Amino acid sequence: MKQKNIKESIGEHVNRQSLSEAQLDRLMGLQNNVEEINPPNRVQQYRLVATFSTVIVILLTTLYFNLGPDQSLDKRIGNEVALNHIKLKPLEIQSADLDVLREYFTELDFVPIESSLIKPSAKTLLGGRYCSIQGITAAQLRFKDNQSGQIQSLYQTTYSPDVFNNLPKLEEGQQPITVYSGGLEVDIWVEKGLLFALTRQVQ
Amino acid sequence: MYDKEMLQKLYRYCYALTCNEQNAYDLLQNALEKYLASNITVDHVSAYIKKIIHNQFIDDCRRQKIVQFDDIEEENLPADFDMRTLESIVINDDLAEKVLAFLAPGERELVYFWAIEGYSTSQIAEHMEIPRGTVLSKIYRMREKLVKHFDGDVRSVAGAQL
Numbered sequence: 049m050k051q052k053n054i055k056e057s058i059g060e061h062v063n064r065q066s067l068s069e070a071q072l073d074r075l076m077g078l079q080n081n082v083e084e085i086n087p088p089n090r091v092q093q094y095r096l097v098a099t100f101s102t103v104i105v106i107l108l109t110t111l112y113f114n115l116g117p118d119q120s121l122d123k124r125i126g127n128e129v130a131l132n133h134i135k136l137k138p139l140e141i142q143s144a145d146l147d148v149l150r151e152y153f154t155e156l157d158f159v160p161i162e163s164s165l166i167k168p169s170a171k172t173l174l175g176g177r178y179c180s181i182q183g184i185t186a187a188q189l190r191f192k193d194n195q196s197g198q199i200q201s202l203y204q205t206t207y208s209p210d211v212f213n214n215l216p217k218l219e220e221g222q223q224p225i226t227v228y229s230g231g232l233e234v235d236i237w238v239e240k241g242l243l244f245a246l247t248r249q250v251q
Numbered sequence: 252m253y254d255k256e257m258l259q260k261l262y263r264y265c266y267a268l269t270c271n272e273q274n275a276y277d278l279l280q281n282a283l284e285k286y287l288a289s290n291i292t293v294d295h296v297s298a299y300i301k302k303i304i305h306n307q308f309i310d311d312c313r314r315q316k317i318v319q320f321d322d323i324e325e326e327n328l329p330a331d332f333d334m335r336t337l338e339s340i341v342i343n344d345d346l347a348e349k350v351l352a353f354l355a356p357g358e359r360e361l362v363y364f365w366a367i368e369g370y371s372t373s374q375i376a377e378h379m380e381i382p383r384g385t386v387l388s389k390i391y392r393m394r395e396k397l398v399k400h401f402d403g404d405v406r407s408v409a410g411a412q413l
Contacts, residue, residue: 051341054350054397054405059366061347065266071276072255078283079252135284138277138311174273 122215125181125245126227126234132179132188133201133247134230139175139190146189149176153187158206160187163244164218165237166202170194181205181245182212196249203245207238215243253283257297264301267363268308270352282307305360312356337365337390340397342405353400358393361386 067075141152150160155178162168171191179188186205193200207215216222217238224237224244233248253261258279265275265282282303286296293299342350351359364370364378372390376383397405 050344052344053338054340054342055338055366057342057344057347058351058362061351062263062267062363062367065263065272065275066259067262067276072258075258075280075283076255078280078287136277136280138274138281142273 121212122225122227122236123229125212125236126229128181129201129203129234129245129247130229130232132203133232136199137177140177142175144173146173149173149187149189152176153178156185156187156206158204158242160189160204161240161242163202163239163246165224165235165239165244166191166246171200174199179203181243184208184211198249201247204242207241207243212238212243253296253300261297261300261304263367264363265304265308267351267359267367268304268356270348270359278304278308278311308356308360337394340394340405342397342401346401346405350397350401350405353397354393358389361389361393 141149143149146160146162153160153176160176171193174190174192176187176189179186181203184205186203189202189204191200191202192198215236215238216225218224219239222237224235224246227234227236228250231250233250235244235246235248237244261282262275262279265278266272269275269278282300285303285307286300351362354362360379361375364375370378372383372386376386379386
């Protein structure tokens with residue numbers, strides 16, 4: 049076996065690592081977003097305040113006239129889940145074994161399970177982390193779709209009828225509801241006493 | 252602000268720390284978010300973000316209870332020991348990733364500054380904010396560990412024998 053100076057060998061190995069174009073674009077996008085949020089001069093600051101105020105007024109008006117609390121629940125969950133997924137926060141535990149993840153999630157009042165809607169052979173489990181949905185502690189499981197290579201997040205939390213009413217239940221023959229947020233599709237359903245939310249890139 | 256070239260360099264720093272592509276990306280993204288959220292202007296953006304990465308990484312290690320090795324005292328070092336003895340180590344060509352993964356997180360950061368940035372012992376000490384003697388002790392410990400663990404795949408071709 050050919051041997052090489054350790055400095056040279058490790059240097060070459062690390063220098064071979066690089067971000068993909070998609071990752072670069074995503075990280076550059078963070079910067080662009082902040083530039084919009086933090087304009088450098090006073091005129092832009094006034095413009096930001098005006099825009100923000102307008103958005104708030106539109107939002108409150110829309111909520112007042114159109115959306116009751118039940119109608120907006122799926123959208124609220126979809127928005128929360130999509131935003132959480134986009135940030136791709138570091139996994140607290142990495143394993144392809146759901147049993148290992150179950151052992152990690154000791155602070156939940158439920159046991160993370162597989163959904164009948166997700167074929168185990170179609171996706172590779174990457175790991176998980178704690179999160180919350182509408183203020184209720186949840187587990188976020190991250191998968192890689194074996195066919196498309198997409199990274200997906202599956203959120204699970206206790207189904208509380210008081211909080212999550214009128215969401216489709218598989219056991220009653222209903223199909224998941226799909227909402228769109230942040231360029232993602234989010235499927236939401238109730239199964240085996242748990243609320244599920246699965247992110248997917250829009251095809 | 253930052254550009255793509257700077258991002259690649261910062262990513263390699265993250266990779267050297269974590270030795271994992273996904274963790275490196277997460278670490279970099281979190282650091283960038285913190286930097287952008289701070290909304291402050293700094294002269295050396297790359298160095299500033301690197302500092303955030305370093306602090307974030309230490310926090311992550313503490314949270315995940317990754318144990319750091321204990322330092323040995325400078326006065327316990329062999330009298331003829333210096334940086335060149337580490338440079339005398341050769342490894343099998345395909346072993347770089349395993350060697351990096353085998354090292355403790357703090358050692359990996361040191362290796363990054365040494366092998367990728369080309370820093371001297373004093374510069375490493377300055378960047379890692381630790382005494383020069385501690386850098387030398389880490390290097391000494393690292394060399395011992397590597398030669399012992401990897402047996403013939405990692406060996407010293409010059410300098411003091413262990």
